[in-house]
Amino acid sequence: PYYIVHSSRTVDIVKQTRDLFVVTFRGTRFVVSLSPFxxxxxARPDDRQRFTVVRREYAAFExxxxxxxxxxxxxxxxxATFGCERMPPEIGTVLVPDVLAGLRLPGEVRLYDCLFTDHHRWVEPSPSDEPAPGVEVEASNLTEPLVAVLTVLGALYDLLWTLMxxxxxxxxxxxxxxxxxLHKEEMVKALAKIRVLLEPPKTARGIAAKRELEAATRELEALVASWDGEGAPPSAMVAWASRFLESCLVDADP
Known part of the structure; x- marks a missing residue:
């Protein structure tokens, strides 16, 4: 039998931030595929975030x-205790057939892949293999047009999620x-799902507030139906969404 000896190493990789950021807005987590700059x-891009240091760990055999x-x-x-011998490094790179380990598919798995996780690799990470990260943006830094879109989406998905x-x-x-x-087709699909979940509601919150949720759904359906789907969300829709979120309806205890 073999044993292996390895040491843990840490490498810092500098990557340019990609056009994506995450923001928590009025209780909802958004992943926004736009440039944070x-x-x-x-409104106030942070140029210090243009480059990010990604820290990765890997196993070193030297x-x-x-x-x-x-x-x-x-x-x-x-x-002396077990009668084992140290495994030659080349044995760890032998392909292991019909085995799936971590993110690797059968036919790609080597013996070392079975011994280490994807988060603790046995090969030093290459900068080219690391995906460019996004960044976190404060909600207070968002511009009014984006705030309007996120307000409507936040209300729409709060309404949907409280029924799931x-x-x-x-x-x-x-x-x-x-x-x-804001995409009208996305809203129509979400509203259709909300209608299904309301007949009848299966969550405690949905059951307790069914009448209010039905009224909110009707109001939003009317606003979406009257919107041509072009440009920014109508001010009436944003105002409705803001009132809905402020009411804390979906967060109220039944």
Whole structure:
């Protein structure tokens, strides 16, 4: 039998921020596929965020001089106690057929992949392999046009999520993805799902506030129907969404 000796290493990779940012707005988590440095969407861009340091850990099999004495002592103890021998590094790179490990598919998995996780790799990460990260933006830094879109989306999905049993039970966690534009088709689909979930509601909050939720749904349906779907959301729709969110209806205890 074999044993392996490795040491943990940390590498810092500098990456340019991609055109994506995350913001928590009125209780809803949004992933916005826009540049966080575009003043049309972010009023006060933070140029310090243009580059981000991504820290990654990996396993190194070539030990540092100061690590050698400890490794020698441990290796001797393992060999004397269990009769094992140190595994040659090339054996760890042998392909293991019909095995799925981490993010690798069958046919791609090597022995080391079975011993280490995707978060603790056995190969030093390459900067080119690391995806460009997004950044976190404060809600107070958003411009009025984007605030209007997020307000409507926040109300729409708060209304939807309060009727979904899997969310109310905490079985999953959701975010809203947006390109910063309000899409009528997306709203129509969400409203259709809300109608299904209201007949009858299956969550405690939905049951307790069914009448209010039905009224809110009718109001939003009318606003969406009268909107041509072009440009910014109508001021009446934004005003309705703001009132809905401020009412804390979906957060009220049944």
């Amino acid at each position: 575009d003043p049309r969407f972010v 030990l540092l001089p100061e690590e050698q004495p400890c490794a020698t002592w441990i290796s001797g103890d393992i060999e 049993p899997e969310l109310q039970s905490g079985a999953c966690y959701c975010v809203v993805r947006t390109d910063g534009v």
